[in-house]
Amino acid sequence: MKAGPNNSRRKMREIVFSAIYQFDFNEDMESSSDYLEQELSFFSMEMEMKLRTRKYFDTILKNRNEIDEIIRKHLTNWTFERLASTDKNVLRLGAYEIIYEPDIPIEVTLNESIDIAKKYGSEQGGKFVNGVLDKIARECASTEKKHL
Template sequence: MREAIFKALFQWDFNKDENLEDISKEHISVLDDSLQELAKKYVRGIRENILKIDEIISKYLKNWTLDRLSVTDRNILRLGTFELLYIDDIPIEVTLDEMIELGKAYGTENSGKFVNGVLDKIAKEEAPKEKFEI
């Protein structure tokens, strides 16, 4: 499911004039029905909170700006940040592991480490404290 959402975000990053929900339909249509509903929740949440998500990511980038990141890294960070901040029932470690794997699969040699570093800082400083108690 995360991979489908990532692909939609990636495509949307090149077509900001298009609606993210419309772009995502093609990517999430291949998922099981229950995962489609969850994916739609993620897409809607990311779209509604994109400015806040981008602001938080930017706060934890050292010597980088969001627009200088690769499209891959930027959108993995968006997905991971959304999950850390807005999805309560997924442990932080699961989110970090999943985003690292996306980075390794779709990014550069260093994407996994980079994504882990940024998301780890976001998790420690921004994630709801109850996520640490799961």
């Protein structure tokens, strides 16, 4: 089944989320990359979207410590270590998109992150993710991105 562009972007984010979630548990790049490729093989996506999925995955893991530090700085009354793995990885994906993807509007990142957090976590997770990513966007997003 071929997805439309918005569904493809959502599916891309969900695949990246699940692959970095997997890496969070096993910290094995090879098996997480294999998992990503397996997930990509299940869906009909344009090659550009598959390449973007791999780029997101690789860049998030390459910059994981920096992204985690940004998330830590924006947590209020919570520690990074106490975060549910679902919320932690949705935050990683959202923070990555806010900081490293200049063509994605902040509102799109927030909405997609909230939806993924609700789908794979809880209603409260969506609210929590929204609050943290909103703080990250206000402080870390480029001026150009804030005006998309």
